[in-house]
Amino acid sequence: MRANKGGFAGIGSFLAKAWKRYSFIFVFAIILLVYSFTIEANGNTFKWGHITAILASQNTVIVGTMALGMALIIITGQIDLSVGSALVLCSGVSIMAFNMTNSVIITLLAAVAAGALCGLINGVLAGYAKMPPFIVTLGTMLIYRSMMLSLVRSIDPVITGSSSSQFAMLSENSAYDALRMKFGTGSLPGVSIPYITFVFVAMMLIVLLISRRTKYGKSVYAVGSNEKAAFLAGVNVQGVKVSVFVITGVLVGIAAFVQACKIGNVTPASSGKSYEMYAIAAVVLGGVSMSGGKGNLLGVFFGALSYTTINFIIVSIPQLTTDIQDTFQGLVLIAVILIQTVGPFIKDRFIEARKRRASRKQARLDRAESKG
Amino acid sequence: MAILEMQHISKAFGGVIALSDVHLTVEAGEIHALLGENGAGKSTLMNILTGVINTDSGEILFDGKRYPNPTIATMERAGIAFVHQEVNVVNDLSVFENIFLNRELKTKMGLLNRKRMIEEASELFTRLGVDIDPCAMVSELKTSQKQLLEISRALHASAKLLILDEPTTALSTQEVEHLFGILRKLKAQGHSFIFISHKMPEIFEIADRYTVFRNGTFISSGFIKDTTPHKIASDMVGEQYLDKDYYEPRPLGETIVELKNVTGHGFADVSLEVKKGEIVAFTGLAGSGASEVMQTMFGVLPFEGGVIRVEGKSLRGGIAHFMESKLAMLPSNRKENSVVPDMDILDNTCIAEHCLSKNRQMISARAEISRYDELRKLLWIKSESPKDSILSLSGGNQQKVFLARWLNTKADVLLLDNPTQGVDVGAKAEIYRLILECAGRGMTVIINTLEIPEIKKVSDRCVVFSEGHVAKIFQHDEINEHDVMLYSTNAINTRGGANHAG
Numbered sequence: 020m021r022a023n024k025g026g027f028a029g030i031g032s033f034l035a036k037a038w039k040r041y042s043f044i045f046v047f048a049i050i051l052l053v054y055s056f057t058i059e060a061n062g063n064t065f066k067w068g069h070i071t072a073i074l075a076s077q078n079t080v081i082v083g084t085m086a087l088g089m090a091l092i093i094i095t096g097q098i099d100l101s102v103g104s105a106l107v108l109c110s111g112v113s114i115m116a117f118n119m120t121n122s123v124i125i126t127l128l129a130a131v132a133a134g135a136l137c138g139l140i141n142g143v144l145a146g147y148a149k150m151p152p153f154i155v156t157l158g159t160m161l162i163y164r165s166m167m168l169s170l171v172r173s174i175d176p177v178i179t180g181s182s183s184s185q186f187a188m189l190s191e192n193s194a195y196d197a198l199r200m201k202f203g204t205g206s207l208p209g210v211s212i213p214y215i216t217f218v219f220v221a222m223m224l225i226v227l228l229i230s231r232r233t234k235y236g237k238s239v240y241a242v243g244s245n246e247k248a249a250f251l252a253g254v255n256v257q258g259v260k261v262s263v264f265v266i267t268g269v270l271v272g273i274a275a276f277v278q279a280c281k282i283g284n285v286t287p288a289s290s291g292k293s294y295e296m297y298a299i300a301a302v303v304l305g306g307v308s309m310s311g312g313k314g315n316l317l318g319v320f321f322g323a324l325s326y327t328t329i330n331f332i333i334v335s336i337p338q339l340t341t342d343i344q345d346t347f348q349g350l351v352l353i354a355v356i357l358i359q360t361v362g363p364f365i366k367d368r369f370i371e372a373r374k375r376r377a378s379r380k381q382a383r384l385d386r387a388e389s390k391g
Numbered sequence: 392m393a394i395l396e397m398q399h400i401s402k403a404f405g406g407v408i409a410l411s412d413v414h415l416t417v418e419a420g421e422i423h424a425l426l427g428e429n430g431a432g433k434s435t436l437m438n439i440l441t442g443v444i445n446t447d448s449g450e451i452l453f454d455g456k457r458y459p460n461p462t463i464a465t466m467e468r469a470g471i472a473f474v475h476q477e478v479n480v481v482n483d484l485s486v487f488e489n490i491f492l493n494r495e496l497k498t499k500m501g502l503l504n505r506k507r508m509i510e511e512a513s514e515l516f517t518r519l520g521v522d523i524d525p526c527a528m529v530s531e532l533k534t535s536q537k538q539l540l541e542i543s544r545a546l547h548a549s550a551k552l553l554i555l556d557e558p559t560t561a562l563s564t565q566e567v568e569h570l571f572g573i574l575r576k577l578k579a580q581g582h583s584f585i586f587i588s589h590k591m592p593e594i595f596e597i598a599d600r601y602t603v604f605r606n607g608t609f610i611s612s613g614f615i616k617d618t619t620p621h622k623i624a625s626d627m628v629g630e631q632y633l634d635k636d637y638y639e640p641r642p643l644g645e646t647i648v649e650l651k652n653v654t655g656h657g658f659a660d661v662s663l664e665v666k667k668g669e670i671v672a673f674t675g676l677a678g679s680g681a682s683e684v685m686q687t688m689f690g691v692l693p694f695e696g697g698v699i700r701v702e703g704k705s706l707r708g709g710i711a712h713f714m715e716s717k718l719a720m721l722p723s724n725r726k727e728n729s730v731v732p733d734m735d736i737l738d739n740t741c742i743a744e745h746c747l748s749k750n751r752q753m754i755s756a757r758a759e760i761s762r763y764d765e766l767r768k769l770l771w772i773k774s775e776s777p778k779d780s781i782l783s784l785s786g787g788n789q790q791k792v793f794l795a796r797w798l799n800t801k802a803d804v805l806l807l808d809n810p811t812q813g814v815d816v817g818a819k820a821e822i823y824r825l826i827l828e829c830a831g832r833g834m835t836v837i838i839n840t841l842e843i844p845e846i847k848k849v850s851d852r853c854v855v856f857s858e859g860h861v862a863k864i865f866q867h868d869e870i871n872e873h874d875v876m877l878y879s880t881n882a883i884n885t886r887g888g889a890n891h892a893g
Contacts, residue, residue: 232753232754233752233753233754234745234746234748234749234751234752234754235749235752237734237738237741237742237745237754238742238745238746240731240733240734240738241731241734241738241742243733244731244732244733244734245727245730245731245732247727247728248727248728248729248730248731249731249742250710251691251710251720251722251728251729252729252731252742252743252746252796253710253711253714253742253743253746253747254742254746255711255746312731312732312733313733
């Protein structure tokens with residue numbers, strides 16, 4: 020029927036389909052547009068530099084990388100509140116490894132191994148011991164951070180690289196220059212996109228590939244969509260549930276390595292605070308359903324970009340003091356989720372009403388016919 | 392005097408007629424057995440009576456009053472209580488709190504009057520002859536006590552008519568006797584009961600009158616003392632059908648599946664041998680153990696004793712082990728146990744095969760689509776694109792996709808647990824056609840179903856389960872709905888009503 024109306028409706032339905040599948044891109048585009056307006060309103064011009072700033076931000080790269088794992092966890096119907104603390108743990112371990120060995124490879128491996136271990140602990144407790152993931156990771160969130168808080172004070176400053184409250188990379192190590200100056204803060208000449216952004220993009224592509232093109236990826240969705248059916252189809256449900264935590268751990272490890280290289284130090288008392296919430300926000304902005312089973316990992320990439328941009332907008336409005344900024348962050352987040360959850364509901368109501376009207380009309384016609 | 396009269400009740404869901412001009416009359420102070428196979432319309436009628444769903448036409452007269460538009464609240468107030476199959480009590484509250492749920496007695500201060508509630512509860516229990524401590528936590532009660540609690544609660548809310556939906560399924564023989572004693576006592580006090588049960592001996596023990604439905608129509612009604620289990624069984628299943636066009640005997644191979652004295656959840660000491668290429672039907676009422684045996688044969692449920700052998704190899708462990716030994720199981724209850732709602736048709740088809748070929752993780756979309764197309768043609772699945780949502784398909788077509796899911800694993804033994812549940816007549820016939828086709832190609836099929844007429848159409852043998860045991864194994868020629876019904880309701884053992892060999 021729609022096709023009869025010609026090309027115009029065709030474009031309309033194409034757009035409607037695209038909106039449904041890639042709404043996160045539209046959301047990001049709109050948020051970016053708003054950002055450009057606020058820049059202009061402040062009397063500046065919107066430049067490429069603003070976009071590279073978004074791409075280089077902590078919230079994009081660090082939180083984004085963690086959010087990829089968080090998305091897998093949420094798709095299986097679980098949650099991980101410990102990623103912010105695990106990030107601190109991995110960064111601390113990674114920096115200590117660097118200070119002791121001066122080896123790039125070992126620094127990276129230490130971060131990844133620590134992350135995988137953190138994830139495994141979460142996963143085994145949630146998946147095999149069948150404890151609610153919310154509670155498990157709430158516990159490990161406290162544990163991972165406080166372990167680093169006490170370690171930073173008790174370990175020799177030669178290893179922590181700093182006097183009391185920080186883990187810091189020793190700048191006199193020969194690999195410091197390569198890690199921190201070249202990789203951590205450098206960018207690709209010409210387009211001035213930071214190297215660390217490419218790490219995030221690479222991780223996104225890998226996770227996207229796993230989720231879309233592997234049998235394992237399909238089982239992750241199946242577990243979140245209908246656990247019982249997945250189990251009865253032979254899926255190792257517990258294994259999948261544990262594995263997503265381990266993958267997240269590895270991603271947190273990589274994010275921690277990147278963070279260490281970008282900043283050069285980590286402060287257990289303050290670094291990575293609330294990052295689990297930012298990661299969840301990025302996942303939700305990316306269109307992943309909190310009830311599990313649904314979501315596109317590409318969306319998480321754009322979700323992270325959207326989240327960063329929202330932050331930039333709020334910071335760029337001079338009337339908003341730092342104290343009130345979180346309020347606006349929260350409001351925007353709630354508004355976006357509201358659209359996500361209420362939108363389909365309204366649509367269903369609309370369709371149902373239409374169906375009811377149609378069936379009433381049919382009934383009237385039937386009656387008229389039988390009388391006639 | 393009749394306490395309840397339901398006249399000319401009709402109800403259709405979409406195009407499916409659930410009830411067609413049926414009537415039911417319950418006298419005051421009687422226990423009325425409502426009988427019929429699954430899908431006969433009993434639940435629909437009870438849901439109409441309790442106001443859960445609306446009737447399309449007909450009228451309800453209860454206790455001298457007409458109820459044109461019954462709602463749950465009005466029917467409850469009128470004095471009708473539904474005691475469900477799954478006991479509906481709140482486990483985390485105490486017994487008396489359950490009785491007074493939503494009707495709590497308050498003191499003048501507006502606080503809960505615990506003392507009076509406990510007093511009233513124990514008075515109620517004494518009156519009924521129920522031995523339950525009003526202060527005990529419900530979670531500590533036995534199932535039978537929970538059932539009595541639910542009945543007591545209904546009576547406390549001054550119910551005049553109680554609907555008991557298979558109240559004895561979870562009870563032991565003594566508990567059943569105790570329950571029946573209480574029912575008789577209440578009957579003498581003027582309460583009426585609609586008693587839904589599949590167990591013939593019970594019906595003949597407790598009920599005064601009966602009504603039989605079949606396929607949504609009224610078949611018969613009368614006094615229990617004037618009828619026999621045989622008569623009721625044939626009223627329930629009907630005399631016609633048994634079209635033999637499907638079945639033809641095939642040469643069978645060696646034994647492929649062997650159960651030896653297997654004891655597990657809900658069944659004990661089950662022994663069975665199934666040959667390659669054979670179609671075996673399991674049948675039995677809820678709680679008979681038929682479905683549990685099937686689930687145990689696929690590693691869904693663990694078993695405690697005995698041996699399960701597939702092609703001579705003893706099997707134990709989870710589903711993955713059984714799948715590797717080329718077993719497949721289509722579970723019952725499609726929506727809960729098969730549908731992965733967020734995945735498309737293609738992924739729903741391939742998910743089980745993915746678990747078998749874990750070593751090659753990458754998916755070739757093109758190969759999977761062409762494989763799906765083959766299965767789609769074989770199974771006559773009506774789908775537009777394999778990328779459409781599984782939910783876009785009708786129930787019958789969904790079920791075919793799940794059959795495809797298991798055929799795709801290249802299994803040798805196909806276990807089908809109630810495969811025609813909730814699919815329309817056409818799709819049903821196609822599923823049976825497919826079962827015969829699979830067997831023709833050397834697959835072994837075991838099907839658990841309550842639809843006895845269907846069993847005759849396809850199966851070489853029929854295993855009747857009753858109370859966790861194999862009650863009888865019929866060869867194809869011996870399969871006879873009458874006898875199957877008698878064995879599954881266990882009427883044969885108690886009433887001894889029949890001699891019907893072959």
